[in-house]
Amino acid sequence: MANKKDTRSKGSTSKISKSKKKTTSASLSKSKSKSAKAKIDKLNKDLSEISEVQHLLATTNNDTAKKPKALDSIKEDLKKDEELKQKNKLAEKDLNKQLELLTEMGL
Secondary structure (H helix, E strand, C coil): CHHHHHHHHHHHHHHHHHHHHHHHHHHHHHHHHHHHHHHHHHHHHHHHHHHHHHHHHHHHHHHHHHHHHHHHHHHHHHHHHHHHHHHHHHHHHHHHHHHHHHHHHCC
16 A cells, blocks of 8 residues: 555656646746847847937038038138238228328328
8 A cells, every 4th residue: 555655646746746847837938038028128229229329420420511511611701801801901001102192292
């Protein structure tokens, strides 16, 4: 009889261990799937952040392409202003000479 009890207890234990293995593997697969899903979500979030940064960099690059044009136009305006100042100085000197001539003639 002792042998029969041992077989019965072994049989019931093996059934219990089989069911435990199934639940353990099921919970393990669930946890693996949850962690995989979390990793995928994190990667998607990182990807969206990366694409946002790339978009911002692209707009910044477009702005920097426009800035040299603005700087060039400012430099051109500065050169024109300097030329205009020189012309005005020459015209002022000419007018002063004419004024001196007129004042000398008037005396």
